[in-house]
Amino acid sequence: MAATTHTVSNQAPPLVGYEAYLGDRALTEGVERHLADADAGLRDEVREELTSLGRAAGSAQAQEWGRQANENPPVLRTHDRYGNRIDEVEFHPAWHRLLGHAVTSGLTDAWGRPAGHLRRAAGFFLWSQAESGHGCPVSMTHAAVPALRADPELAAEWEPRLTSHVYEEGLRPAAQKGGVLFGMAMTEKQGGSDVRANTTAAVPLDASGEYLLTGHKWFCSAPMSDGFLVLAQAPGGLSCFLVPRVLPDGTRNAFAIQRLKDKLGNKSNASGEIEFDGTWARLVGEEGRGVRTIIEMVAATRLDCVIGSAALMRQALTQAVHHAEHRSAFGAPLIAQPLMRNVLADLALESEAATVLTLRLAAAYDAGTDRERAFLRLAVPTAKYWVTKRCTPMVAEALECLGGNGYVEESVLPRLLRESPVNSIWEGSGNVQALDVLRALQREPQALNAFLQEVGLARGADHRLDAAIKDLLTELADLDGIQARARRVVERMALVLQGSLLVRWAPPEVADAFCASRLGGDRGSAFGTLPHTLDLGSVVARARITG
Structure with a gap:
């Protein structure tokens, strides 16, 4: 019976063993562009590094790790067999493979390396396409560095551990490990994004910067980590603290994980609710300046939200184009059908715009000039707002390109769809980003x-x-009801910025299609409504994975 009724035909072959870096024109061109002034040795080093990581990300092994890590989510072990409190999170071995590969590939090491942020952003973009959940501790560990630099003594102690390319699982004193992971705990039940409403109390032990914390945190990112940056109310006001999981003498710090969150997506990653009860901590920065201290970490993780969403968009596009190349309907391959080509071209525009913007932000971090820092002050929350907002509808449309095949778990698209909203919520939802942009517009004219x-x-x-820039200036000149218009303003800022980058750097057919549809208004509300007169075939061909 199998020979006559179960012959498989007209199905796409598995998408494995592909070149995620060399096959991505927008990514490779962007990296080369931003490295144009670097010496040849550095360019070769980065190219080799990203080629290797891209090959690993496109491998069958990495895809299997991603499947296993999401089908076997973390489990909280609050006590050992004898009743002792241990508060450990148990992960599937595949999770450790993914996380270990990220760390050993330098994805927690950007600060101070030549082209560090560019190469790390491109690497994070590539490896996140294999699996997204493990990116949370990678991002937190990377982002803790600038916050800890508010205290040179703490930075000297912890930064080498955070930027290490050694991954060691398990809880031990940090000094005994070759590398460590960091998490973050800011929000509480009663406040959410309004961290000024936090009630966790920090009582100083002496004048040396040691405190004891008491309180709860409603969301703790990566609770299995070796250390955390935490906000708590000290006598001088809301302050930032470093909380290690294991104290130097080997005893466990008071750090009770009450439960793990049952999330919509991000299943492979642990997020938890934690309680402090006389928990030892070190002050980072000055009392009363906790938000200003931790905001350096928040800014870096917001950029990672942009990178993570851009990676999800690229992976969804890759799956959709691959399917359309190999699936036929009504007598022709899907990719040759005019309407499907319109949809794929629209998805490709969204993905390339996100990729180009991501690399531009990373390059600005590397430049480190006053102008680039001022640019980032507005560009990061603007990009975080828009790119993460566009991720979910784009992934949903890519899923639809596969029809019923896309709706089953084996296609990977359902996992991408569940993952897609997380970056728009994490590190401040859309409204928080829009209000942050307004704050910068009103207080920081240099931005x-x-x-x-x-x-x-x-x-x-x-x-x-040109017309869109003029309209944006008109919007910015009118402060009447500006808060209620904030989302509109930030959306226009993001589109104008993406349009400017594509006009300068993308092929003419890509820039033309973007400006016509995103800035000229010649597009419907759904994906796949681009003007038919555009060179849609070239846009889709550019989005194909090569190699």
């Missing part, structure tokens, strides 16, 4: 100047972009 200088570099190259 707006840097932003406008950036988008102005493409003036005169496309009349639709």
